[in-house]
Amino acid sequence: MRTARLRTAHPVLWAGWAVLAAGAVLCVLGWYGVSGERYAERQLPYLASCTVPGAALIVAGAVLLAQGRGALAAARVEELYGLLVAAAPEGADGPRAAADAPVAVSGEMLMVPGGTLWHRADCPLVAGRTEAVVVDARRVAHGGLEPCPICEPAEETDG
Structure with a gap:
């Protein structure tokens, strides 16, 4: 083409x-x-x-x-x-619905050692990375990590 x-x-x-x-x-x-x-x-x-x-x-x-x-x-x-x-995959309402769908929905929060962001476990930036570890809640509370702009994790963590 x-x-x-x-x-x-x-x-x-x-x-x-x-x-x-x-x-x-x-x-x-x-x-x-x-x-x-x-x-x-x-x-x-x-x-x-x-x-x-x-x-x-x-x-x-x-x-x-x-x-x-x-x-x-x-x-x-x-x-x-x-x-x-x-x-591009089209959702039920067309391409706009697929673009508005969340990138990641997992409840588990991960981070890459030495990184500055925390992510959902199914975020494309950390999915499949063996070096990703569970987020330390104290580090998030003290402002040491920022939420990922791609997967937009919730402000509170379970862990």
């Missing part, structure tokens, strides 16, 4: 590389012409007709490459967002 924007980014990239190559060829031709002339007044035509336009083409090619890669990155982000939206 490729978007139209992804298809239009490739010609810009190819054009950027072509313009960059043409500028490099002109710069080499200008350098070769200047190097073969002994006097400055004979070198100026090569500078004016090859080297300066070649440098301008190199800059234009770099701008086209940057713009093409930006468009390519934006198209990839849109494509990934479309895949994410298509794969």
